[in-house]
Amino acid sequence: xxxxxxxxxLAPRRxxxxxxxxxxxxxxxxxxxxxxxxxxxxxxxxxxxxxIAELATAGxxxxxxxxxxxxxxxxxPAIAAKSPIPVVADIHFQPKYVFAAIEAGCAGVRVNxxxxxxxxxxxxxIARAANDHGTALRIGxxxxxxxxxxxxxxxxxxxxxxxxxxxxEASLFEEHDFHNFAIxxxxxxxxxxxxxxxxxxxxxxWPLHLGVTEAGPAFQGTIKSSVAFGILLAEGIGDTIRVxxxxxxxxxxxVGNQILQxxxxxxRKLDIVSCPSCGRAxxxxxxxxxxxxxxxxxxxxxxxxxxxxxxxxxxxEAREADLGVASGNGKGQIFVKGEVIKTVPEADIVEVxxxxxxxxxxxxxxx
Ligand code: SF4
Numbered sequence: 001x002x003x004x005x006x007x008x009x010l011a012p013r014r015x016x017x018x019x020x021x022x023x024x025x026x027x028x029x030x031x032x033x034x035x036x037x038x039x040x041x042x043x044x045x046x047x048x049x050x051x052i053a054e055l056a057t058a059g060x061x062x063x064x065x066x067x068x069x070x071x072x073x074x075x076x077p078a079i080a081a082k083s084p085i086p087v088v089a090d091i092h093f094q095p096k097y098v099f100a101a102i103e104a105g106c107a108g109v110r111v112n113x114x115x116x117x118x119x120x121x122x123x124x125x126i127a128r129a130a131n132d133h134g135t136a137l138r139i140g141x142x143x144x145x146x147x148x149x150x151x152x153x154x155x156x157x158x159x160x161x162x163x164x165x166x167x168x169e170a171s172l173f174e175e176h177d178f179h180n181f182a183i184x185x186x187x188x189x190x191x192x193x194x195x196x197x198x199x200x201x202x203x204x205x206w207p208l209h210l211g212v213t214e215a216g217p218a219f220q221g222t223i224k225s226s227v228a229f230g231i232l233l234a235e236g237i238g239d240t241i242r243v244x245x246x247x248x249x250x251x252x253x254x255v256g257n258q259i260l261q262x263x264x265x266x267x268r269k270l271d272i273v274s275c276p277s278c279g280r281a282x283x284x285x286x287x288x289x290x291x292x293x294x295x296x297x298x299x300x301x302x303x304x305x306x307x308x309x310x311x312x313x314x315x316x317e318a319r320e321a322d323l324g325v326a327s328g329n330g331k332g333q334i335f336v337k338g339e340v341i342k343t344v345p346e347a348d349i350v351e352v353x354x355x356x357x358x359x360x361x362x363x364x365x366x367x
Pocket of ligand 1: 275280
């Protein structure tokens with residue numbers, strides 16, 4: 001049998017404590033999980049479960065649902081029972097919903113520390129209830145919920161203020177012997193966010209939930225999150241991630257998974273290596289790459305497919321990949337594992353690539 005080499009990563013993972021959020025482990029050596037949040041009214045149980053199913057299919061590991069009203073709290077037992085992935089209730093203002101979510105069987109609750117401060121005396125009860133039910137918590141600090149005492153005379157939220165607020169909130173739960181929580185110190189500025197997580201990572205062994213808040217529409221949000229998460233993950237910091245986009249949540253999950261795959265923190269699946277095209281291109285590389293990506297998005301195996309516009313870099317990249325095409329003179333040379341298997345007319349390139357990709361994928365599935 002061949003021994004598989006471990007994928008190369010940029011840094012060892014930071015050492016963090018481990019706990020379970022339903023059947024997903026957080027921290028330690030557990031895979032870095034991808035989270036998202038539903039956009040349906042939580043009290044619309046069917047719509048929420050439908051969206052959760054779509055998120056799970058897209059590769060979401062943990063899903064968060066908002067719980068702003070009693071009718072949402074009332075929906076939690078059914079959602080927690082039927083969801084295929086662990087459900088975390090997002091509670092901002094009403095402590096009573098924290099208890100409702102714990103009793104509803106939610107795998108976790110996200111609490112807003114700025115509002116916990118108002119019910120310090122209830123921290124003990126929350127810790128006890130969460131311990132009794134095996135419920136995990138996330139202490140989610142962000143600019144809007146920072147403890148005002150940490151702001152002192154600051155005009156703006158600083159990484160230090162975010163971290164001090166989070167560490168203080170964490171200590172409240174730890175005093176009551178509750179340890180199954182992750183912390184987030186999100187900010188919409190990736191520079192502040194990165195600095196905050198670096199500082200927090202040095203202060204304790206809590207699993208860290210990475211996020212850039214209000215990152216923006218898909219294009220800007222994807223870049224902000226990728227840059228910020230990339231820096232931290234490359235330093236071994238981060239145990240679970242949520243990309244926040246002003247876009248359907250399935251997009252958040254796709255981006256999150258792609259970030260992890262790019263850093264070898266999650267097994268790579270389909271990897272399209274396509275050239276940017278240039279004046280030498282002899283085919284429409286953009287359309288070709290898009291059609292191949294679309295046609296192969298169902299694949300669950302680590303297939304590397306090269307789509308190259310001409311014969312300058314084409315054959316080299318195509319040879320490195322499991323499958324590839326190097327185009328020129330209205331034709332495409334199709335490579336499989338480094339060998340040219342055929343040359344086809346340009347009009348047939350997509351069809352032949354898809355056929356070959358599915359054939360190779362079937363042999364990988366069977367292996
Ligand atoms: Fe340009 Fe050819 Fe390189 Fe594509 S492979 S970028 S077309 S030189």
